[in-house]
Amino acid sequence: MFDLLIKGGTLPDGTVSDIAVRGDRIAEIAPNITADAAETIDATGDLVSPPFVDPHFHMDATLSYGTPRVNASGTLLEGINLWGELREIATVDEMIARALRYCDWAASMGLLAIRSHVDTTPDHLNTVTAMLAVKEAVKDYIDLQLVAFPQVGLYRAPNGRENLIRALDMGVDVVGGIPHFERTMQDGADSLQDLCEIAADRGLMVDIHCDETDDPNSRHIETLAFETTRLGLEGRVAGSHLTSMHSMDNYYVSKLLPLIAEAEISAIPNPLINIMLQGRHDTFPKRRGLTRVKEMQAMGIRVGWGQDCVLDPWYSLGTADMLDVAFMGLHVAQMSHPDEMARCFTMVTETNAAIIGLQDYGLHKGAVASLVVLDAANPTEALRLRAARLAVVAKGKVIARSPRGDATLNLSGRPAQVRRRVT
Ligand code: FE2
DSSP states (O other): OEEEEEEEEEOTTSOEEEEEEETTEEEEEETTOOSOEEEEEEOTTSEEEOOEEEEEEOTTTTTOTTSSOOOSSOOHHHHHHHHHHHHHHOOHHHHHHHHHHHHHHHHHTTEEEEEEEEEOOSTTOHHHHHHHHHHHHTTTTOEEEEEEEOTTOTTTSTTHHHHHHHHHHHTOOEEEEOGGGSSSHHHHHHHHHHHHHHHHHHTOEEEEEEOOSSOTTOOHHHHHHHHHHHTTOTTSEEEEEOTHHHHSOHHHHHHHHHHHHHTTOEEEOOHHHHHHHTTTTOOSSOOOOOOOHHHHHHTTOOBOOOOBOSSBTTBSOOOSOHHHHHHHHHHHTTOOSHHHHHHHHHIIIIIHHHHHTOTTOSSSTTSBOOEEEESSSSHHHHHHHTOOEEEEEETTEEEEEOOOSOEEOOOTTSOSEEOOOOO
């Protein structure tokens, strides 16, 4: 007797299999499981995937769009200034309420693991207090990992370093940074050395907002690779954004990519936000500002798609849908080959899970029983349709259901129902 049985679904690799759940674990995964279950989901013809994972988000700022006003210039820098105002007027309770509402959206979208940067700039650290409370509140259905993020610089902000350390002492999981926002290139490089040493001392992972600029000479990723290798942090460090690499000299990039690969640094481009914020100082042609995704992957560098923002000072849209994120990334990085489209789906599931170090993730016996049933036959169709999440299972419990994406039609001589699925 199982607690839950998902019958007949198609896994991302094309295998058709049943999945049996007992407690919060996958107990068996095989074709034609016949044992009884307390609850059964018929997924015949539908895609069953491990849950979506977002490796880069800002949950302390989410769902605050328009407060205290909208970002008129649309630039990263005006967004940082706006958030600086909001951060001082937002209360702990209000931040918790916004974040929990966002987590409801995420749960309904099958987005069940999120790495969120949390601003450690202000002395009151209300952001950290709020996000630690949210992490605890959602732990039964969302794995929320927090990054100590000195939004206005480790050294540029008063008490920037002290407050980052205080946040880590309060229980924040990962060390963050923003070297391109420090006062000088040298301060940026020094901050990376400092942050990587803090992470090495504490046995923590590192995730840096790295070179989020159109400046081709912003080369903190080189320093991050150096410090990662020097301190033996290989496989534990991520470079978020890396937009300057879009504009770098190709010869220099040919030297840089092997250094990133050698350091086993993961790359987290955020295509919705990069395409919206970068290139704002260009006339025409306007740069896309997305880092070199396919070139990195060809070098064996792990690259995942991140969401970054939903309805906040930097971005005025978003629905917690990682398929939206992958869909934009696919276009901007021109990943149109069938293998590349399928890889975009893997990037927002398995690859992102590996980047944040999620344990027991995936569809295999013994894994945590978290999965999504999608109204699509395969990963590429899921991307094309931004498919409905027919059912979302989190740690063994069905936590959300949505109707199929079909429509009725009232046209003479045409079918009464439209299905945009082709498989
Ligand atoms: Fe970010």
